[in-house]
Amino acid sequence: MDKNKIKEICQIYGPSSAEGSVSSYIINEIKDYADDYEIDTLGNLIAHKKGNGPKMMLAAHMDQIGLMVNFVDDDGFLRFSTIGGFSPYVLFNQRVRFENGVQGVIHCERLQDMAKDLAIDKLYIDIGAKNKEEAEKLVRAGDICVYSAETYFNGDVVVSPALDDRIGCYIQMETLKQLKNPAYDTYFVFTVQEEVGLRGAKTSAYAVDPDYGIAYDVTLAYDTPNALKFPMKMGEGAAIKIKDNSLICHPTIVKHMEKVAKENNIKHQFEILTAGGTDSGAIHLTKSGVPSGVISVVTRHIHSDSEMCSLEDIKACIDLSVKVLETPMN
Incomplete structure (x- = not known):
């Protein structure tokens, strides 16, 4: 487990539609392990590991x-809209950073709003500008910011913004590095614009035209106080998805993952979600249909600046991925 690599990839600026710095980082990491790679028209990075089996x-x-x-108002405060899912209560008082390094703090119009139904349109970003003219020298309408927070490690856990889904990218990178005898002709796709509608997965899956599909993503942890009753717990291993709001995973894929995990003593658990989705939601509907599944990392505080997951779970996901790709499906 390379903590430095996890920290590096989580700290790269890369909101939806601006993933270029992330793909450049990944290319540098995988170029010696993939047989070939390309960046497609939309910005997806597609790395190919040749194999003689079905296309994965x-x-x-x-x-x-x-x-x-x-909008930038006359006093230099920034009004904003969301790219992806945010709770206004999570956003309140958070620091954010723009691609050019400018940072700001999110606050609300009146503190009384915090006790009512706080909404995105009651929030603003304060970059410390005196007026509109000064603010627009630093930031303009259309610029995108992301959470500004450090990545740190406490024992077995990592806490960071953007674990969703840089940790999935890290798992794919490590899987590609460790994969020796693939049972499939495998395409490692690092997609764009998932947070706004699985867009990169739709176009890349159409181009790859796979026989099977597997997505890597985070999933909600239900091990915190007063949590709803679902099986996912941080520290209990790789999560094999059964369903979410974007797909019901194909039984052939689920059974294959479970069989491989048991045969190789890889700690695992099962995931059931009633909301949310992953890239497999787009992959499985490609052309005439693609049997698809998901390997997830159980994560607390998703879509905050302090997402948290277990390093042992990450390792279990990598181990399971390698073994799944080296084992033909019956």
Whole structure:
């Protein structure tokens, strides 16, 4: 487990539609392990590991959630809209950073709003500008910011913004590096614009035209106080998805993952979600249909600046991925 690599990839600026720095980083990491790679028209990075079996597409999204400036008012405060899913209560008092390095703080019109139904349109970004003219020398309408927070490690856990889904990208990178005897002709796809509608997965899956698909993403942890009753717990291993709001995973893929995990003593658990989705939601509907599944990392505080997951779970996901790709499906 390379903590430095996890920190590096999580700290790269890369909201939906601006994933270029992330793909450049990944290319540098995988170029000696892939047989070939390309960046397609939309910006997806597609790395190919040749094999003699059926065609397998793997997918992890590079983009993180962000906020786009809509308007700069006369006093230099920035009004914004969301790119991806945000809770206004999570956003309140958070620091954000723009691609050019400018940072700001999110606050609300009146503190009384915090006790009512706080909404995105009651929030603004304060970059410390005196007026509109000064603010627009630094930031303009259309610019996108992301959470500004450090990545740190406490024992077995990592806490960071953008674990959704840079940790999936890290798992794919490590899987590609460790994969020796693929049972599939494998395409490692690092997708764009997942947070705004699985867009990169739709176009890349159409181009790859796979026989099978597997996505890597985070999933909600239900091990915190007063949590709803679902099986996912941080530290209990790789999560094999059964369903979410974007797909019901194909039984052949689920059974294959479970069989491989048991045969190789890889710690695992099962995932059931009633909301949310992953790139497999787009992959499985490609052309005439693609049997698809998901390997997830159980993560606390998703879509905050302090997402948290277990390093042992990450390792279990890598181990399971390698073994799944080296084992033909019956």
